[in-house]
Amino acid sequence: MSIVHFAGASGDRAKRDAQVAAGQQLPGVHAPGKPKFDWKNWLLDNIVTLIFWVFIILGFVLAEGVTINWFLTELCNRIYRNAFLVLALIIPVVAGLGLNFGIVVGAMAGQLAVVFVRYHDIGGFGGFMLCMALALPIAIICGWLTGTLYNKTRGQEMIASLIVGYFGNGVYMFIVLFLIGAVIPVQAGHPMLLPGDVGLRMTVDMGTIKYALEDLVKVPFAPFMVVCGALFFLYLIWNQFFRKLKPGQERMNKLKFIVYAALSLAVAVIFLVADITDSALTMVRKVPLGTVAVIVLLAVFTKWIMTTKLGQDFRSCGQNQHIAESNGINVDRTRIVATIISTVLAAWGMIIYLQNIGTLNVYTAHTQIGFFAVAAVLVGGASVSKATVSQALMGTILFQSMFILSPEIGQAVFGQAILGEYFRTFMVYGVIGLALGLYVWKANKQSKLRLDDPEDPMDKTVAEVVSGK
Amino acid sequence: MSDDILRFKNVSKAYGDHYVLKGINMEVRPGEIHALIGENGAGKSTLMNILFGMPVIHETGGFEGTVEIGGEDAKIMTPHDAMTKGIGMVHQEFMLLPGFTIAENIKLNREITKPSLMSKLFGKRLESLRVTDMNSDARKALDTMEMDIAEYTMVAGLPVGHMQFVEIAREIDKTGIRFLVFDEPTAVLTESETKNLLAAIKRLAAKGIGIVFISHRLDEIIEVSDRVTILRDGEWVATEETKNITAAEIARLMVGRALSIEREEGGREISDEVMLEVKNLRVKMPGEEVKGVDLKVRRGEIVGIGGLAGQGKLGIANGIMGLYPADGKVVFKGQELKFNDPKGAIKAGLAFVCEDRKGVGLLLNSPIDLNIAFTALQTEDKFLKSFGPFKISDQKAIRAHADEMIKELDIRCTSAAQNAGALSGGNQQKVCVARALTQEPELLLVSEPTRGIDIGAKKLILDLLRQLSEEKGMTIIMTSSELAELRSICDRVLIVCEGKVAGELAPTASDAEYGLMMSGSRVSKNEGGED
Amino acid sequence: MKKIVERIGIPTLAVTAMLVIVLITAAIQGQSLQTLFSDMLNRAGMNGLLVLAMVPAIKSGTGPNFALPIGIEGGLFALVCCMQMDLGGWKLMICSIALAIVLCTLMGYAYGKLMNCVKGAEMTIATYTGFSIVAFFNILWLVLPFSNRKMGWMLGTGLRETIQLDSFEAGGLISNLLAFQVGKITVPTGMLLLLGICCVLVSYFFKTKAGLAIYAGGVNPQFALAAGLNVDRGRILANILSTVLAGIGIIVYSQGYGYAQLYNGPMMMSFPAVAAVLIGGATAAKANCMNVVLGVFIFQGLMTAAMPVANQLFAGTDLSDIMRQIIQNGVILYALTQVKKGGDR
Incomplete structure (x- = not known):
């Protein structure tokens, strides 16, 4: 941060306005001159994403058996399944709670709803919606409890959210393995129950809830991609040349615009050609518009909520709880609301996940959800304090690609698919550890006192917050 | 317009039995x-906390008197x-x-x-x-x-x-x-x-808009304000039209003590040998930054460092001891000390009694004897005995030494095994001094030795320092916010303002001289272009 | 009353109460209390060193060592290497412990360095470091050219999930050393003795110059700095010690259990160890050997005793494992709520 002398109220206002209009930074606000591109920092900031890109490219080179249409079918399917869960992580990050591993608790709430609905053998889209409705109150209560816990473990939220997932798992097990049957009266001999009528069997069949959302409306893949590519291209054109800028907004960087535009155009053209020539690309599974719509809706919702008073409060609390509090924002409540929203979204995300899978593994389905979602959002370039919708979506794509390719690479290189599976477990935990570790390391390095730093008032506030003033 | 006046009427505030504000109008x-x-x-800050209805006021029993706006009790209970x-x-x-x-x-x-x-x-x-x-x-x-x-x-x-x-x-x-x-x-x-x-x-x-302008910079006050109110020790001293008062007058009123300063002269020998020389010391201590200080201390002297909070006086000792990033040059007995090397400083013969007694000075949950012996044990391998191939702490020697110190410094405790956290502030301070003495230093740096200590204990601590100087010829650098203390035992007092030494005063200099120097008046007049 | 509760600590009291209830229930059910006590002693002895590994880490200020799997994998690796050389009996035990100490010292050093880089978020990072190490060793177990038939799969390459120590004449070797019987209660003297010796050694270590320095750096880093200490070095030393204890601990555990559990076995092992030391009265910032002994006997005792009791009450429900999860993680969560200030950030 550079501190340059205040040019003073005597500065020539017209001149400054002209500079602003020309897209220049104010003198004295940022370091003058073209900043040299800092490769080292850029590498450090993007190392996790880069590792994944390298891995995926390597995967395509090494694993010969992977056809593009199989890969795309797998990938898309996994995106429909997981994107909602990953998006559930964004709001807690913005509100300063860090990465909420506690979405596992939400997932279990969703599973309880599914269990109830399936017990009464309700199926189809109606059953799906009933699951969603039932999960809501359970998730709200769970979210409120975890949120309260996070407020009591301030500064340790991430380890607390991990442990609360395990704790919740214990409680959940107690419910599905013991309470159901032993305390909650059930119909004897129900096929979902273990022999002895206490506790649930390992798996619950989703029945006609399977694909309830997926099968609503389906369109072929290639035309869908053509439309997507074309729409995005048109949006870019409008954004770059026709949109009226609000004060403070800037146009997209020219290079970025060209790359994006070329890519979206390429996607549209490739799939148009594929569709006409009936190539292998058309073999990709049909697109379930319902699921896609729900994911898009959540993305829009997340963006929208940031434009409300509540979203503004999230952002305030996320930046500095002390300042937010002293300006009269109820920080504790805001954090609880953020946790509740995240938990509810996780519950819904889990139901969407399950209707795609088709069976509920009562005792194991939820256990890895937290890790996978967090790893995905981190791979997308998010951090403990910053996460966006596009990072979540990008991360899901990269992460799931790695997931698909790992066993293939293991098979191709070592002749052992299991090795690939161990490797991807390593990637999941490694990515989380590496990303979080780098984040803390950088933060510690920055807060280290250095003699020649100009006095930074922001640091001062942070220091005072830490010292509990 | 008169009905819009903000008025503090006879405002007092006590924390427990201790009045921090007495009848302010x-x-x-x-x-x-x-x-x-x-x-x-x-x-000042207590008064403002009252004005803003801060919880710290109302959670501790509120205040006496009223704050009125336009002649009516404003009844401000919350910041809202x-x-x-x-x-x-x-x-x-x-x-x-x-x-x-x-x-x-x-x-x-x-x-x-x-x-x-x-x-x-x-x-x-x-x-x-x-x-x-x-x-x-x-x-x-x-x-x-x-x-x-x-x-x-x-x-x-x-x-x-x-x-x-x-x-x-x-x-x-x-x-x-x-x-x-x-x-x-x-x-x-x-x-x-x-x-x-x-x-x-x-x-x-x-x-x-009515403006309350809190500042320690006298020049600014003279330049900008219409009236000035001076507080001292929780009491109202004066309110004057600014045009009718001089900076020197304000400074005198701000510093002047009703109590006379007791000072015993003599009994000490100060040699001409320069023991410590500090050149252009800069220290990055948050809130107490030092921006280039020169300082010379002769053997046997007690040098005082004074100044307002946040001006950097505390940073000097911390910088010399290597506790915060620093540069410049520190020469101790002809040898240059390295920066950011507390061990080196201790080994060279410096000892430090830190201003933050509870945070830095003591292991609160450990017994007194360990607290006293700790630094000497770590840096000088004292109080160790062999235990097979290892050296473990010699509990007996530690206890014996602690008992001796307890007697010598009159530390009031049940035994040397009592936890340091259980002691009163004055006795804790003595434990800190005892640890410093155990290091057998040649130069003792003491920061805020009487902060948070009741009056009786304050005198004991000051007497102790003087005794050390007189009987053992200890050289002492004492940093304190309490001018009266500095003036009572120091041979000379340096005033630090805005990270630099504003000047040196004799303990007998006038209140106005002290006040002006602390407020940086001279700094801004002589070195106007500094930024 | 309230003071007593505060002094002993809610987790200790609550879990002790549960243990008493379970034991009473067992007596009512007519279970053999003597067999139960034997099992409890055995379990406590097996887990003792793993819990003791928490003490240096907590004392040094890095908090409970959630990265226990690092040391565990080091210990297992040492064990497996010695098995590869087809050592047996005491030779296997002593060689593997010696090799474990060497390996864990190296790993602990690296881990301590890492902890110094991530001050303020040690617990979170430690957890994921532990998980990553387990996943990494999973790959190693599979690809390293171990060839001893006693530990490979019947078909294919790589090591087995569990390796029987009996095939190396090492099962229960330490447990049975000097073991004696009081009535029907078997006392695994060797294991308890080893735990006792290690506790005494750790206690003494914290009375040495280096130990005191670590302790001071843990409770008050500023104080330690002012006393001329290198706090970071102390933290590294403490984490080496913790990792080494975990490495020895898993060898003791394996011989008591009769099997070395590879692959995902060590993944979750840090949590019961953390919970045990907390139940013994430690906090995230304070622990001693007394906490270890108390905690491991109460917590592992409860887990051992609860299994047959719950099984008889509700057959086939695995209720004791559910109870373990709830107690273990509940205790850790409680400890987290007691962590003061928290970062900052």
């Missing part, structure tokens, strides 16, 4: 710039009450969020919103922000300050001076602001920024 008229000055602990009464404050530390624009900061938690379908269904917090309106409000407030930076600029990366202005703009933007408190607003500003700020404050006053 003060009034602020609309359009007036009323300066408030006093040393640390004079009661203060806001609705039109009282605002510009904090010394900035309360700005770096990731927000200027406008978002100005409107923090007072955002303009519009209802939407969602907000009607799920509550007011889902109302959408009206960014355009927020920006234009912010623009208005910034224009009042004649500040021409764009309202949609991010706060992160703004120069300090701008941030101060954003803070002020936030207060102005609050509807019906009538009184505005500035708490040391120029402390972090450069000279030109200060000029701009003072001009802005004058403009605000001209619009009819």
